[in-house]
Amino acid sequence: MHALDDGGDDRTPAQPSRARAPLSAGQRVRLVLAHVTIYLAAALFMLPLVYAFFSALKPNGEMFAMPPRLIGSEVRWSNFVDVFKFGPFWTYIGNSLFIAVAGTLVVLTVSACAGYAFGRLRWKGRDVVFIAFLATLMVPAEVLVIPMFQVMQWFDWVDTYQALIFPFAFGAFGTFLMRQFFRGIPLEMEEAARVDGAGPIRTFLLIMLPLSKSALAVLSVFTFLSFWNSYLWPLIVTVDYKAHGTLPVGLATFSGLTGTRWDLQMAAAIISMVPTTLLVIVLQKHLVKGIAMAGLGGR
Template identity: 80%
Template sequence: MSTELISPVTAIADAEHDAAPVEPAERRGRAPLTTGGRIRLVFAHLGVYLAALIFVSPLVYAFFSALKPNSEMFSMPPTLVGSELRWSNFADVFAYGPFLTYIGNSFFVAIAGTLVVLTVSTMAGYAFGRLRWKGRDLVFVLFLGTLMVPQEVLVIPMFQVMQWLGWVDSYPALIFPFAFTAFGTFLMRQFFRGIPFELEEAARVDGAGPIRSFLQIILPLAKSAVAVLAVFTFLSFWNSYLWPLIVTVDYASHGTLPIGLASFSGLQGTRWDLQMAAAIISMVPTTVLVIALQKHLVKGIAMAGLGGR
């Protein structure tokens, strides 16, 4: 067996070469931008900024409208800022009616409804996407068919069911009728089908059953999809108006924020300044939620539709 002798100079040179920083492959392969490429990049950024300005403009106008006196809401010509900034409008919202109760009811209904939807949709999505049982695809098609039925068609039979259960003017009536929708199940099913089946098969070889595989293998990998579903569900419960308006009798006790916003319009006129201030207040929780889960939202939306074995 022959042994190759390496000189100290060669060894030091090889060590310096190995220790030298390696330029990333994507940077090495990136061609410099041409003049046309720079122009397209500038126009792309301008388009993004213009779209952002268009979407933000109504929010800015609503915020400054909440600071106007009520008599200047429809002044001509229209102005962005009123003659004075009435920050007291935000405090007057809570003195005008039980607005704090509306906020508390909306938080309770939205959080409880979101938890129920996440529990049901993740389990149903796992059953439709990962388990094999007779008639699975047919049941799933029928389940998706419920998405084509408008909510306005369902309110009368749902109200009759609430009467039969004795749930009219109660929190369960605001939570459970929309806790078993097909949208969440479809979203979770698509995400679950994108997870490699080999992970679950390896867990079953180690003795894990379907429930343990779901809780310890599949569900931890679906955090992004769960975050997407949580945000969409929370927004749906938070902004729901028609069903709470029908099933609620005592608005002062079980009314939600959309009903509270409508309460600023009465026989003696509409307090547009307070209604705008209340609308701004109602947007704060949802805005904070979306910003906090923005990373998971982008990842979940991008990955939820890529499955489909």
């Protein structure tokens, strides 16, 4: 004889999901218009990149042909190969990659530590120092070129990797971004760590840093792009371009006394966009989250 046990299962039945209310005619029209506007804006921004890509496949003599044509008389994929034969382009890529990665790591370290000190630690004169530090954002970088070059001469760092990395390691933008993010983290988490016996350094390493991945992703992308696209400072502080030249400086070498190889320069520009594009794609999710959290944080 089998007995049925109807009351033995304490699990509650799954609640039915709420059905979305149907959109009205006006809402559907606005939704369609919003999507069309987004697609048109995306196409508008993509058009220069598409034109640049097809221009990199044209012969050099057809770059400024009139009327303009998207595709030349022949498609020269060899332009992307000839870029590396024209000069030490691999050296430029390697230098830019090393400087951008090393500079980004230094900036992340400095900005995270300074942002935590300004945002969570209490010390005399903190706000005054932070305002003075933030005021450096109003000084154009071009104004600082001569003083920075003199400092590099004093340290004997002219034409070195150190001169290309450390002058930009202590920027106020990264510190401000991390400070805003740290101030948005609930105080209860820091107090719980203090109750467990964690000091400021341990709290920073074990609590704050793991929670700040999104903000660090945002800062890493901005910093990497800044180092990767820097042209004026590497042009000034570098002497031996074939040994320490960066990618933006290398792009300028396609223009000389004998003329400009526009086809190779365009192909080199397309190649230079690949690392930054991949970086943005990989960190896209963290970028959206980090910008939202860091931009609205602060108490």
